[in-house]
Amino acid sequence: MKVSISRPRFKLFFWVPTSILRWKWVWKKIVSCADYVEYDEIVNLLPSILKGLKLYIKKNGHFNLVDVKTTDGTKVKIKV
Secondary structure (H helix, E strand, O other), X not given: OEEEEEEOOEEEEEEOOXXXXXXXXXXXXXXXXXXXXOHHHHHHHHHHHHHHHHHHHHHHOOOEEEEEEOOOOOEEEEEO
């Protein structure tokens, strides 16, 4: 995944391996921030989510997961 954050006088660009989505501590952190999802549900769905993501990228190519621009000019873009 390619992450870029840019502001009028500041730009940050870095790569995050897509394999990070297989790490269980990442999902524990995500679930801890959300009240409506249980960790056990995510662990059961994780293999099918990753398989679907891999097939989608193989068939359609990479895509923008997040592309946001705020009122103060900050842009955040995550490309998978």
